[in-house]
Amino acid sequence: MIAHYSVICRREELKSIRDRLGAELETHGITGLLRDQVVLAVDEACANAIIHGNDCDENRTIRIEAELREGILTVRIYDVGQFEFDPKLLERDIDYFIRNKMKGGLGLKLIHAIMDEVRFDLVDGVCVCTMIKAVPVS
Amino acid sequence: MNTTNKPTGLNLISEPIVGALILKISGELDASSSLDFDSRLKQLIAEGHTHFIFDGTELAYIASAGLGVFISNKDDVYDKGGQFIFFGLREGVQNVFNLLGLTDLFTFVSSQEEAMDLLA
Numbered sequence: 535m536i537a538h539y540s541v542i543c544r545r546e547e548l549k550s551i552r553d554r555l556g557a558e559l560e561t562h563g564i565t566g567l568l569r570d571q572v573v574l575a576v577d578e579a580c581a582n583a584i585i586h587g588n589d590c591d592e593n594r595t596i597r598i599e600a601e602l603r604e605g606i607l608t609v610r611i612y613d614v615g616q617f618e619f620d621p622k623l624l625e626r627d628i629d630y631f632i633r634n635k636m637k638g639g640l641g642l643k644l645i646h647a648i649m650d651e652v653r654f655d656l657v658d659g660v661c662v663c664t665m666i667k668a669v670p671v672s
Numbered sequence: 673m674n675t676t677n678k679p680t681g682l683n684l685i686s687e688p689i690v691g692a693l694i695l696k697i698s699g700e701l702d703a704s705s706s707l708d709f710d711s712r713l714k715q716l717i718a719e720g721h722t723h724f725i726f727d728g729t730e731l732a733y734i735a736s737a738g739l740g741v742f743i744s745n746k747d748d749v750y751d752k753g754g755q756f757i758f759f760g761l762r763e764g765v766q767n768v769f770n771l772l773g774l775t776d777l778f779t780f781v782s783s784q785e786e787a788m789d790l791l792a
Contacts, residue, residue, distance in 0.1 A: 545702075545703055545704035545707075546704050548702050548703055548704055548735075549681055549700060549702065549704070552700075552702075552733070567763065567764065567767060570764040570767070571767070571771075574735065574768065577702065577703075577735055578735060578736055581702070581703040581735065581736075581737065584703075585703060627773075628772055628773045628774065628777075631743060632743055632746070632777065635743065635744040635746075635747065636740070636743070636744070638740070640736035640739055640740055640743075640772060641735070641736040641737070643736075643772060644736050644768070644771055644772065647771045647772070648771070
């Protein structure tokens with residue numbers, strides 16, 4: 535495990551999540567643009583959980599776990615919110631978002647563009663976002 | 673020159689020039705700071721500004737919420753004949769635009785001089 539911590543559901547926590555994860559990835563040899571992209575994907579998933587899943591309820595927390603095994607980085611984000619999304623949004627091209635002046639949904643497209651595998655599971659009432667990426671560790 | 677320094681880690685400096693407004697964005701444009709940035713940009717558009725030159729030399733990070741601000745305000749500017757021109761974006765920030773295929777949507781140049789030449 536290279537990271538495991540909980541944060542309060544408020545937007546202002548996103549920067550600390552990025553800073554902390556970025557430093558931890560760097561320590562484990564994930565650097566440069568690859569580190570930046572992984573941090574972006576995790577930031578987007580956490581923003582979804584905090585803002586859409588938990589409505590920025592500061593009485594709630596989300597938990598972030600990251601592990602690196604044999605060149606496979608797995609990040610899981612746990613929250614008890616009500617995050618729902620339309621999977622059809624992922625099939626829409628960017629013009630759809632532009633035409634409709636949409637601010638939402640872009641984050642999921644970014645996550646899918648960056649990570650090799652993305653899953654959303656409901657486990658005992660907890661929403662688990664799992665993101666997996668093969669990383670050439672330097 | 674007008675400076676807006678919000679506690680969200682984003683700093684905006686707007687500098688009017690002939691025919692355009694240069695907006696220097698410093699810090700990180702994420703799901704938190706993009707709320708203030710969206711309000712400020714909408715205010716500037718409401719004031720009648722149409723040609724925006726974004727100085728990204730000190731923009732360290734952008735998330736989808738930041739991109740969403742540019743996308744959602746684009747028509748209000750372009751419909752009036754204006755445009756969004758970006759210069760000096762760092763590799764990591766430019767990469768986020770690239771990942772979503774937004775490079776054809778806006779204009780990207782390498783320097784403020786190039787941006788101003790486009791408006792001349």
